[in-house]
Amino acid sequence: MMDKIGFIGLGIMGKPMALNLLKAGYEVQVLKSSGGVQDLQNAGASVFEDVKTLAATSDIVITMLPDSPEVNEVVTGTDGVLNSIKEGSLFIDMSTIAPSVARNLYQVLGEKGVEALDAPVSGGQVGAESASLSIMVGGNASAFERALPVFQAMGKNIIHIGSAGAGQTTKACNQMIVGITIQAVAEAFTLAEKAGVDLEKMREVLLGGFAQSRILDLHGKRMIDKNFKPGFKIKLHKKDLNIALETGKQLEVELNATRQVATQLEKAIEMGNSELDHSALYLSVNQK
């Protein structure tokens, strides 16, 4: 018998991920209050009134929620997962949240005999729909082995990074590098544009050398085309860099460029660009 999976959070990412679990043959249980519940029900998912009943009848509970407070509330709040989840079950949070919160959930669930994994993803809506997400996993090796077939129904590049929190730390690092690289390309393109240099030619020649990056390739193209349809939204990247900065504070690491890019993203939000793709950072660099 395959594991029965309770899936909480049916947004842009969660809905296609849960649909892929159904396609792979899992019994999927969702909440009536979730946004995408109708599509899931049509595809064969069972619908539950509340978290308590859902968690009590699931072998694996997966959360895919906006941020740390939402995940915390669903797990540790009144009638949350923690109150009803069966001993021996597995809890997997696939949201992007603070590593410290992930470690705390691992701790409190562990005290109830429930293993927990932090398994944030990258690859966006396209990756979620095509079951080709990258999944960065923190937690015990045994829990990872148990979850692997479930991950394989949703992603391709699935790596067990280390102990609890390691998945979220890796995701934070990913978002730092992506954000700072966008800033780098935005500054270079702004300087070149003001100097009258052809950006498309410059992008091409730089892609042939040490400045090469997927960001220069894809987000550089977006900047040249002024195509800022998301993609990954400015406001979400700002949230992710806050996680990185908060983690840096806890570990006493100075993250100067990360902080600078967070400020730049804040400026982009103040300009009214929070719903645009993160390559629209260019618009806040390339102004005066």
Next chain:
Amino acid sequence: MMDKIGFIGLGIMGKPMALNLLKAGYEVQVLKSSGGVQDLQNAGASVFEDVKTLAATSDIVITMLPDSPEVNEVVTGTDGVLNSIKEGSLFIDMSTIAPSVARNLYQVLGEKGVEALDAPVSGGQVGAESASLSIMVGGNASAFERALPVFQAMGKNIIHIGSAGAGQTTKACNQMIVGITIQAVAEAFTLAEKAGVDLEKMREVLLGGFAQSRILDLHGKRMIDKNFKPGFKIKLHKKDLNIALETGKQLEVELNATRQVATQLEKAIEMGNSELDHSALYLSVNQK
């Protein structure tokens, strides 16, 4: 008859570049005072006492010098190139200097009937030795066409970017992106290391997603291996970012991340790391 080339500046880069011109069959003329003159003479170059005589007898004069002041002095100084170069000759500066200086040289040489190209390179010593440099060229199309066979004896990825100064602007942008990306990887690796995450595993998973870059690949590996043998030295990268910042000032562009990385490089120099590879920026981010 092939063009007679006067080559000024036989350092780590200039020497192998001049040797490659000899290999390609060019008559190469060098200065007695240049560091690498003996090797060039052995390979068949003619040796001259001073810039004036060298420039007067060359069809093409190439400079490969440390910075803007040196190039300026060689061209516009007493008994410099400008005083003796023949009308109809071609001047090519392949050093990395300020775009504004390149444009000024183009101007003053043009007034003497001499076309000028700014043609900075990337690819380092290895690229210079193997004649596989990337060459970013600014100046008139006719001058570019004339110089192309000469460039092809030294490089592979040869692109005419735009008018005078465009090559140097592109090089400045390259150095900005490379420097900021190194900073990005250094901050991510520092955070991950303090959090106890395996850096090699993290590098691997991040190379599979949007954080992918040649810097994460090669310089990330150097940081993990603590291998900071240059490569490209911290002090040279600092010089190049100064050019970018000066250009930004002239064009009234705010380059916040570039400035931040320049400060970080300055810190690395104060730590005594100026002769190390630029990936050693990691050492100044990852301290405390």
